[in-house]
Amino acid sequence: MTDFFGFKPGCKVWLEKDGAVFGEGLYDLLSRIERTGSIAAAASEMGMSYRAAWGKIKVSEKKWQIRLVNTRVGGDTGGGASLTGEARMLLARFRELREGVNGLLIVHKFEK
Amino acid sequence: MTDFFGFKPGCKVWLEKDGAVFGEGLYDLLSRIERTGSIAAAASEMGMSYRAAWGKIKVSEKKWQIRLVNTRVGGDTGGGASLTGEARMLLARFRELREGVNGLLIVHKFEK
DNA sequence: TACCAATATGTTTATAATAACATAACGACA
DNA sequence: TGTCGTTATGTTATTATAAACATATTGGTA
Numbered sequence: 221m222t223d224f225f226g227f228k229p230g231c232k233v234w235l236e237k238d239g240a241v242f243g244e245g246l247y248d249l250l251s252r253i254e255r256t257g258s259i260a261a262a263a264s265e266m267g268m269s270y271r272a273a274w275g276k277i278k279v280s281e282k283k284w285q286i287r288l289v290n291t292r293v294g295g296d297t298g299g300g301a302s303l304t305g306e307a308r309m310l311l312a313r314f315r316e317l318r319e320g321v322n323g324l325l326i327v328h329k330f331e332k
Numbered sequence: 333m334t335d336f337f338g339f340k341p342g343c344k345v346w347l348e349k350d351g352a353v354f355g356e357g358l359y360d361l362l363s364r365i366e367r368t369g370s371i372a373a374a375a376s377e378m379g380m381s382y383r384a385a386w387g388k389i390k391v392s393e394k395k396w397q398i399r400l401v402n403t404r405v406g407g408d409t410g411g412g413a414s415l416t417g418e419a420r421m422l423l424a425r426f427r428e429l430r431e432g433v434n435g436l437l438i439v440h441k442f443e444k
Numbered sequence: 445t446a447c448c449a450a451t452a453t454g455t456t457t458a459t460a461a462t463a464a465c466a467t468a469a470c471g472a473c474a
Numbered sequence: 475t476g477t478c479g480t481t482a483t484g485t486t487a488t489t490a491t492a493a494a495c496a497t498a499t500t501g502g503t504a
Contacts, residue, residue: 227347227354229429235339242339260480272463274482291481294471298479317341321437372450384493386452403451406501410449 233318235310240283247314249273250307253289259301284310343437345430347422352395359426361385362419365401371413396422 234243252262263273281288288307293299303311346355364374375385393400400419405411415423 225425227349227425230346230348230353231433232344234342236342237339241342258480269463270481271465271483278483292471293469293481295480296472296478298472299470299481301481313337313339321343321433370450381493382451383453383495387492390453404501405451405499407450408448408502410502411451411500413451 231321233314233321235314235317237284240280240285242280242284242310242314244318246276246280247311247318249276250288250303250311253301254303254308254311257300257302259289259291341437343433345426345433347426347429349396352392352397354392354396354422354426356430358388358392359423359430361388362400362415362423365413366415366420366423369412369414371401371403 232244234241236242248266249262252265253259256262256265259273259277260270263270266273277289284306286306287304288310289301290304291299291301344356346353348354360378361374364377365371368374368377371385371389372382375382378385389401396418398418399416400422401413402416403411403413
């Protein structure tokens, strides 16, 4: 997606349901939580505060009316977090949509 | 673009160059100016103030470093506005990109 | 010449989104 | 039992964006 008649085409996709939005930011955050097993680590990687990451999750859970993250507090590691099944499902759907659109944009470019 | 595994896929496209962005809002505004021959009429149609429309145009012209709108003030009609060639070109490119992506999204959906 | 509709801007207010700061609780382990 | 890293929240400050308000200018036409 480098050039489009001299301009760079931008594209942003998201999943929506009843006003609740699942976009790139939430996708990125949840992916990192899944990989690292920690909200704090995920936030740190993204250069965002734990407070901000936690807040984003809470707001999203309220909007989607589902749990996205299972957490545990205390213990030797201090605690941790993992994704719920619903969250993994949303991640998969989003990845699918995004990759599809990106791929098609490239096709569109070369077909010109 | 009605359904994607129970979710509604959202998509937003834009043209970019050196940080300057041409998106749906500017497209809509300029289209209406082209059709009505007036910034005030275009703004009114969109339920936005003349001040806001004018400001958006000015900021965009500064970012893109080109003139988007030719204006004339005074006279029997009070004045008016029309698009520059560069603006019409941007409109065409944007329309093309947007329609292309929308079409491909539909294809993507039915191919599933 | 007075009027009118549209362009042209400066200034202020309100709203929202984001960031920053601060503090508490938890629980395995040394 | 004290430490440490993580989750959990409330509160405040800062920024960014948008909306609202106000006023001046222009130039055909009646």
